[in-house]
Amino acid sequence: MDRRIFIRVGAGAAVAVPAVLGASRAEADITAGATAPAGPRPDTTAIDPCLDPDCVRTPLQVAQAIVQSVQSKVMPDVFAADAVYVPRFALPGAPQSVQGKDAILQYFAAAAKNPASGVLRIQELDPVYCRGKDPEIVVVELTVKGVNTGTGKPFSFNSSIGVLRVRAGRIVEWHDYSNTIGGSAAAGMLPQLIGALEAIAAH
Structure with missing residues (x-):
């Protein structure tokens, strides 16, 4: 049976997901906390203490750094020189994979400047992390919540599932x-997505 740890992190609070299979007592204690009292947002070093460039993050810390970048829109330098990023649901004509640390960082820097990203003010990140038998693998399921700055409408959608090998x-x-559909809907850009899909179908 896989040994998994599920942790849900909301806005400034750690909330337990009660499915802990074969976890040690210490790990169970980590996931057993209820919602933290209201107060200022915690120092992010509590989540990612690896501020020294020579520090070696755990797979979970790397995944947490990636999640935080969704809100900051600045991708951290957590990639190996020969890393590969694979957007599994990329539309035809878009890159089906990006290879190399520099190319990946450039890819995300460009993505942060696109119109859809610009109108989405993300106010809350709700990730679930899952680890199994392979110690290098961490899976992240992310829900994002916020406001469309163009319309003032709130949004909440399941943003992505990421499978990271660290x-x-x-x-x-x-x-x-x-x-892609959820993000386009939140940004008010479903017509543009439909247009792109129709153009692809026409070819």
């Missing part, structure tokens, strides 16, 4: 299953 504190492979 070795020596660096991502060597990331398969990203992004919710």
Whole structure:
């Protein structure tokens, strides 16, 4: 049976998901906390204490750093030199994979500047992390909540599922299953997505 740990992290609070299979007592204690009292957001070093560039993050810490970048829109330097990023649901004509740390960082820097990203003010990240038998693998299921700055309408959608392989504190492979329809709907850009799909179908 897989040994898994599920942790749900909301806005400034850690909430237990009660399915802990074969976890040690210490791990069970980590996931057993209820919602934290209201108060200021915690110091992010409590989540990712690896501020020294020579520090080696755990796979979970790497995944947490990636999740935080969704809100900051600045991708952290957590990739191996020969890392591969694979957007599994990329539309035809878009990159089906991105290879190399520099290319990946450039890819996400460009994505942060696209119109859809610009109108989505993300106010809350709700990730679930799952680890199994392979110590290099961490799976992240992410829900995002916020406000469309153009319309003022709130949004909440399942943003993506990411499967990360982390070795020596660096991502060597990331398969990203992004919710393109949910993101387009939140940004008010479904007509543009439909137009793009129709153009693809016409060819």
